[in-house]
Amino acid sequence: xxxxxxxxxxxxxxxxxxxxxxxxxxxxxxxxxxxxxxxxxxxxxxxxxxxxxxxxxxxxxxxxxxxxxxxxxxxxxxxxxxxxxxxxxxxxxxxxxxxxxxxx
Numbered sequence: 001x002x003x004x005x006x007x008x009x010x011x012x013x014x015x016x017x018x019x020x021x022x023x024x025x026x027x028x029x030x031x032x033x034x035x036x037x038x039x040x041x042x043x044x045x046x047x048x049x050x051x052x053x054x055x056x057x058x059x060x061x062x063x064x065x066x067x068x069x070x071x072x073x074x075x076x077x078x079x080x081x082x083x084x085x086x087x088x089x090x091x092x093x094x095x096x097x098x099x100x101x102x103x104x
Contacts, residue, residue, distance in 0.1 A: 032101060035099075043074065046071065049069070057084045083103055085102070086101075
């Protein structure tokens with residue numbers, strides 16, 4: 001079981017502390033595609049998601065949305081500028097998963 005705790009954003013990096021009882025590959029927990037994207041970013045998680053936050057390369061939150069314990073959703077990216085973004089997924093079980101995504 002993956003337990004992750006969000007600490008802060010500092011120097012353009014989302015810092016996550018992670019503890020595991022078993023080795024779990026992150027790609028099995030969260031799929032984000034297409035990456036890079038120009039319009040919609042699709043998210044599939046094997047955990048129920050309660051919310052997500054999207055941060056730009058300066059560490060500013062540019063998007064936040066509450067989800068209803070869903071495992072699949074999309075994120076509109078068409079209004080965002082080109083660049084690197086950090087996606088923070090908060091799961092029902094308390095896990096916090098992060099992915100770096102590129103807007104082209």
